[in-house]
Amino acid sequence: MSLTNAEETLMQILWKKERAFMKDIIEAYPEPKPATTTIATLLKRMQDKDFVDYIQYGRSREYFPLVAKRDYFSKHVNGLIKNFFNNSATQFASFFTEETNLSKKELEALKKIINDQIKTK
Amino acid sequence: MSLTNAEETLMQILWKKERAFMKDIIEAYPEPKPATTTIATLLKRMQDKDFVDYIQYGRSREYFPLVAKRDYFSKHVNGLIKNFFNNSATQFASFFTEETNLSKKELEALKKIINDQIKTK
């Protein structure tokens, strides 16, 4: 199962903080801050989905992500590739470089990355 | 506004077919096929969102997408980049090449694309 928008927003906070108590989470939200019960509900749902767990410290909990951002994201991208480019990563890559308007500098950097990748094959 | 999952699935069909009558759409679905009223509802919602329009031919309609797959997808990717890589396309690209397990051949192809891109800058 996957995260809803509200859950994903919360997840971003957890990924950034690595672990956080309720108050840290609320603090991380911009105004208007959500009610703490709202966050509690989301956290519970995310626990049910096995995206989050916590350690009990005294009376409150330190929450942390069970899923690495990288992995979560990877599934995302692969889904996109599957859906929009009938599974061709190259097609996607080509689209990507054309579309995202990278600067010359960025393109050079990317080229370097690719070169390194090629060497490992 | 953006498409829901069910709508996006339908949209994929329209993108592929470019335009289609109700029966073509239903046909494109795998078993178990949705009820035609289900599709009608989705189409109407998509019209409200300005994602789809149609031409009336006699008593039925030929539907077509108002939004190019490319554009729709572009927003998607840019959203991902914004959300997961604090807006750094390079960071995303790097992640992408590492994660998607491209073959040497694909990497070479990608490198070529990038080279061409660089030349135009």
Added chain:
DNA sequence: TTTATTACTCTACATTTGTAGAATTAAAAA
């Protein structure tokens, strides 16, 4: 022309999602 078929609109309804109040509890502050 009568009948069957198809597409469309309206309405409905269960589920999921976003959001939060009320009640409870425990810890922290006074």
Added chain:
DNA sequence: TTTTTAATTCTACAAATGTAGAGTAATAAA
């Protein structure tokens, strides 16, 4: 120790989403 505050759970509820039946109209087939 009494009071305040913060975190949690329960419950609720409106809006969005997925899905489709009933009714209607128009066309195609008989």
